[in-house]
Amino acid sequence: MAxxxxxxxTxxxxxxxxxxxxxxxxxxxTRTEPGNIYYQSYVDPEVPNVFRIFEVYKDADAFAAHGQYDHFKEHALGxxxxxxxxxxxxxxxxLDY
Known part of the structure; x- marks a missing residue:
């Protein structure tokens, strides 16, 4: 399961x-992370202050690792x-069916 x-x-x-x-x-x-399968940010032009990010990782550990990368710390947290x-x-x- 992914x-x-x-x-x-907001x-x-x-x-x-x-x-x-x-x-x-x-x-x-983020797309270069070994555990990342898909990462896409998007915004509704009618609501420009709400950004959405759809992320898929191979497992929960890969998602947890995402928060430890320098690019996440710099661009997201910083x-x-x-x-x-x-x-x-x-x-x-x-669900794998």
């Missing part, structure tokens, strides 16, 4: 560009997350 995270980041007013730039660096770096009003993470496991 491990899935659906993250929803950004403080005026910080949208900071978060967008952080995701521009974080997304491609730049994007301080600019958020709320951060929601919905966690799932895939």
């Amino acid at each position: 491990f899935v995270c659906n993250a929803i980041w 950004v403080k007013p005026g910080s949208e560009e900071i978060v967008r730039e952080a995701l521009e660096s974080l997304s491609p770096a 730049k994007a997350i301080p600019e958020l009003e709320t951060r929601v993470r919905e966690l799932y496991e895939t």
